Amino acid sequence: MWAASKLRETWDRLRPKFLTGEAATVANQLFNYRKIWMLTTFGTVLVTLIPLLILAVFNYHQYQTALGAEINYPFSRLVSNTRRQLRSFLEDHKAALSFIIQDKSLAELRDPRQLRRIFTNLKSAFGGFVDLGLIDSKGIQESYAGPYDLTGRDYHEERWFKDMAVTGVYVSDVFTGFRHAPHFVIAVKKDFDDGSFIILRSSFDVGLFAGLISSIDVKPTSDAFIINTEGVLQTPSRHHGDVLTKLDLPVPPQAEHSEVIEVPDTRGNSFFMGYAYIDYSPFIFILVKEKDAMLSNLSSMGDGIIGFSVVSVLYIIIVILTVATYLVNKIYEADLRRAATLHNVEHTNRMASIGRLAAGVAHEINNPLAIINEKAGFMSDLLAMAGDFPGRDKFTGCIDSVLRSVERCSAITHRLLGFARHIDVKLESIHLDDLIREVLEFLGKEAEYRNINVSIQADDGLPPIESDRGQLQQVFLNIVNNAFAAMSDGGRLDIILKTHDEGRVAVTISDTGCGIPKENLEKIFDPFFSTKKEKGTGLGLSITYGIVQKLGGKIDVRSQVGRGTSFTVILPVVRA
Amino acid sequence: MNVLLVDDEEELVSAIAERLGLRGITADFVTSGKAAVAKCRETRYDLVVLDMKMPGLSGLETLEILAADHPGLPFIMLSGHTEVRQCQDTGASRVCFLVKPAKIEDLIATMRQLTSA
Numbered sequence: 001m002w003a004a005s006k007l008r009e010t011w012d013r014l015r016p017k018f019l020t021g022e023a024a025t026v027a028n029q030l031f032n033y034r035k036i037w038m039l040t041t042f043g044t045v046l047v048t049l050i051p052l053l054i055l056a057v058f059n060y061h062q063y064q065t066a067l068g069a070e071i072n073y074p075f076s077r078l079v080s081n082t083r084r085q086l087r088s089f090l091e092d093h094k095a096a097l098s099f100i101i102q103d104k105s106l107a108e109l110r111d112p113r114q115l116r117r118i119f120t121n122l123k124s125a126f127g128g129f130v131d132l133g134l135i136d137s138k139g140i141q142e143s144y145a146g147p148y149d150l151t152g153r154d155y156h157e158e159r160w161f162k163d164m165a166v167t168g169v170y171v172s173d174v175f176t177g178f179r180h181a182p183h184f185v186i187a188v189k190k191d192f193d194d195g196s197f198i199i200l201r202s203s204f205d206v207g208l209f210a211g212l213i214s215s216i217d218v219k220p221t222s223d224a225f226i227i228n229t230e231g232v233l234q235t236p237s238r239h240h241g242d243v244l245t246k247l248d249l250p251v252p253p254q255a256e257h258s259e260v261i262e263v264p265d266t267r268g269n270s271f272f273m274g275y276a277y278i279d280y281s282p283f284i285f286i287l288v289k290e291k292d293a294m295l296s297n298l299s300s301m302g303d304g305i306i307g308f309s310v311v312s313v314l315y316i317i318i319v320i321l322t323v324a325t326y327l328v329n330k331i332y333e334a335d336l337r338r339a340a341t342l343h344n345v346e347h348t349n350r351m352a353s354i355g356r357l358a359a360g361v362a363h364e365i366n367n368p369l370a371i372i373n374e375k376a377g378f379m380s381d382l383l384a385m386a387g388d389f390p391g392r393d394k395f396t397g398c399i400d401s402v403l404r405s406v407e408r409c410s411a412i413t414h415r416l417l418g419f420a421r422h423i424d425v426k427l428e429s430i431h432l433d434d435l436i437r438e439v440l441e442f443l444g445k446e447a448e449y450r451n452i453n454v455s456i457q458a459d460d461g462l463p464p465i466e467s468d469r470g471q472l473q474q475v476f477l478n479i480v481n482n483a484f485a486a487m488s489d490g491g492r493l494d495i496i497l498k499t500h501d502e503g504r505v506a507v508t509i510s511d512t513g514c515g516i517p518k519e520n521l522e523k524i525f526d527p528f529f530s531t532k533k534e535k536g537t538g539l540g541l542s543i544t545y546g547i548v549q550k551l552g553g554k555i556d557v558r559s560q561v562g563r564g565t566s567f568t569v570i571l572p573v574v575r576a
Numbered sequence: 577m578n579v580l581l582v583d584d585e586e587e588l589v590s591a592i593a594e595r596l597g598l599r600g601i602t603a604d605f606v607t608s609g610k611a612a613v614a615k616c617r618e619t620r621y622d623l624v625v626l627d628m629k630m631p632g633l634s635g636l637e638t639l640e641i642l643a644a645d646h647p648g649l650p651f652i653m654l655s656g657h658t659e660v661r662q663c664q665d666t667g668a669s670r671v672c673f674l675v676k677p678a679k680i681e682d683l684i685a686t687m688r689q690l691t692s693a
Binding site (some may be wrong): 362363364366367369370371373374375379381382385406410413414417 | 585587588591592594595598629654658675676677679680
């Protein structure tokens with residue numbers, strides 16, 4: 001709650017004045033400041049941010065492409081190299097077997113001793129051979145050299161044997177077979193003219209592949225292994241299962257060269273998979289890296305770009321908002337001042353016109369009034385000299401009545417003439433208490449009707465001040481008028497005049513009216529601020545403030561809601 | 577006492593002249609500043625009462641000419657613009673301003689004050 005109210009307070013302080021148009025109805029007719037502000041802000045933001053964002057997106061994309069290529073290239077190279085190694089391993093061993101089957105006679109191959117010798121030589125020359133067997137066209141292993149006793153084993157039901165009859169060369173998947181250890185087989189065939197054939201078959205330990213693959217220095221987050229076309233692991237893998245289990249990743253599509261693709265695993269993790277189909281074999285070499293690990297560099301770079309963009313955007317928005325708000329506020333204030341000045345001028349002009357008119361009328365009336373006065377006086381003189389006659393008292397009464405009426409009229413015309421004279425600006429010596437009494441005369445009747453008690457208390461020896469009588473009248477008339485408006489019938493208006501300090505006098509006008517709420521107190525001197533709704537122009541106190549300033553004085557206000565308000569006008573004795 | 581009243585309103589000055597006459601003050605009247613200057617050259621007056629605002633020569637212009645012609649001659653100026661009675665001594669002549677319309681008693685009192693001094 002505290003934070004919220006604090007926040008609202010801060011906002012109230014920071015909120016640009018033009019957004020709350022209550023004090024600006026007149027000025028707002030000239031411009032819609034909110035609209036100007038929004039146009040300026042959004043226009044500038046768009047013009048500034050669009051190129052920046054385009055650049056950021058473009059950059060990010062460029063980085064992604066460049067870094068992707070940077071990562072993919074060595075990855076792809078590694079896969080390609082390993083594929084070549086695997087292929088040449090298979091090719092070499094196939095070629096060795098082909099050479100033997102073509103070079104050696106059937107008799108030599110059938111002779112177990114000879115076969116063992118060939119096997120030994122092969123092993124020492126190429127390595128990797130686990131055994132070597134000769135199988136005839138009926139599928140019977142005629143002779144065998146190796147660690148197992150497999151002579152006479154019948155293979156004619158085996159799938160590979162049937163395939164061999166057609167293909168001529170065969171590389172098997174990894175399987176456990178009769179020996180219950182994962183191995184794979186390479187077999188080559190030699191046809192004879194009579195339609196019979198022989199097959200030279202050799203098996204290899206999977207460890208050979210494992211050795212080849214482990215020579216690739218892969219990081220702990222990566223994995224390298226071989227699968228067959230059904231997706232069964234042919235070598236053990238680090239993260240994706242043991243040998244002869246099904247791989248948890250999809251089998252990549254057939255491709256002539258090594259490829260890098262992005263695949264999800266069954267747990268939803270994303271991987272980069274580099275793979276290569278090994279020619280003339282069921283093997284697919286696969287190198288897998290976790291995408292996150294691979295992209296960590298890229299994403300940190302991306303985070304940098306995004307972070308920088310966000311900070312720039314925020315900074316730009318803050319600067320634009322500040323500048324736009326400041327400028328629009330300045331325009332708003334200037335307009336407000338201009339409108340106030342126009343109103344002031346208009347008001348003064350109107351008062352001057354009224355003044356001149358009043359003076360003209362008063363002067364014209366004054367002459368006939370003087371004639372009435374003298375004629376009635378003359379009649380009164382004659383009456384005084386004449387002897388007694390019927391109705392004399394009534395005559396005298398009538399003439400006295402005429403003379404009294406003339407006196408009243410004369411008071412009015414003099415006040416009008418006085419009003420006109422005050423329009424002209426001039427400095428003169430003024431007794432403030434007299435001036436305030438004159439002002440109060442205007443409101444004397446109202447005070448009487450409304451039973452408002454008015455008191456004036458002036459310090460002895462209060463110096464006369466040098467100022468403008470008419471303007472000062474306007475100042476005090478405004479303040480007293482407002483005080484009357486704020487009070488209900490039977491209120492009190494106390495006016496105290498005293499020396500404020502050296503060279504200045506202070507007039508304090510206190511009422512027992514409704515008071516001014518704190519939030520309005522700082523606005524009452526703003527032009528167009530009014531609480532009188534349609535009745536007020538909101539200019540009275542603004543003009544008052546302006547006049548007091550022009551006369552070298554200052555004006556203070558203190559108020560308590562429900563208790564009353566007191567205005568203090570401080571004026572210099574001698575106009576500087 | 578012999579006074580001259582100057583005001584463009586004949587009705588006004590004639591009435592004042594008659595009232596003054598009733599109170600033992602001889603009063604002539606003219607209705608323009610020019611006539612007043614001429615009248616003063618043929619007759620000697622103890623005091624001149626001038627209206628401030630007149631067509632032709634204004635009250636103040638007439639006063640200047642008369643004061644130059646007749647040093648020491650006192651004047652009473654009647655004006656709608658004056659709010660209070662005020663008197664001043666310019667050295668050459670003494671002048672009192674009276675609010676118009678003035679009470680006959682005030683007028684006579686001022687006359688006596690100006691002529692007795």
